[in-house]
Amino acid sequence: MQARIRVTAGRDITAELASLREWLGREAVFRGRVQIERQPIESGHMGGIADTLTLALGAGGAVTVLARSVSVWLQQRRSDVSIEVISSNGKKVTVTAQRVPDPEELIKTVLRTEDDAE
Numbered sequence: 776m777q778a779r780i781r782v783t784a785g786r787d788i789t790a791e792l793a794s795l796r797e798w799l800g801r802e803a804v805f806r807g808r809v810q811i812e813r814q815p816i817e818s819g820h821m822g823g824i825a826d827t828l829t830l831a832l833g834a835g836g837a838v839t840v841l842a843r844s845v846s847v848w849l850q851q852r853r854s855d856v857s858i859e860v861i862s863s864n865g866k867k868v869t870v871t872a873q874r875v876p877d878p879e880e881l882i883k884t885v886l887r888t889e890d891d892a893e
């Protein structure tokens with residue numbers, strides 16, 4: 776299973792994405808599994824579409840670790856930040872820092888599959 780995360784709003788989307796990548800890279804379960812998917816710059820534009828983090832989620836509670844880790848990262852933001860989490864089956868949710876009472880549970884709900892036993 777794979778998850779994709781985009782920072783969709785914030786003071787500096789590129790810096791927030793880099794911060795989230797570094798944050799998730801500290802989790803043992805994600806070491807070497809967090810990649811930045813760069814979008815090409817379109818002709819006539821000064822920059823590309825926001826880059827996306829792609830994570831390979833293996834077994835052993837990776838969904839729970841991701842949800843908890845992203846939740847804590849969001850709570851650490853000093854300004855409002857919005858992220859979009861997309862599961863490999865296309866379900867997605869947008870979470871804004873300081874606006875969702877339980878981002879961890881919301882993210883887990885999106886990333887779980889029907890046969891997940893976590």
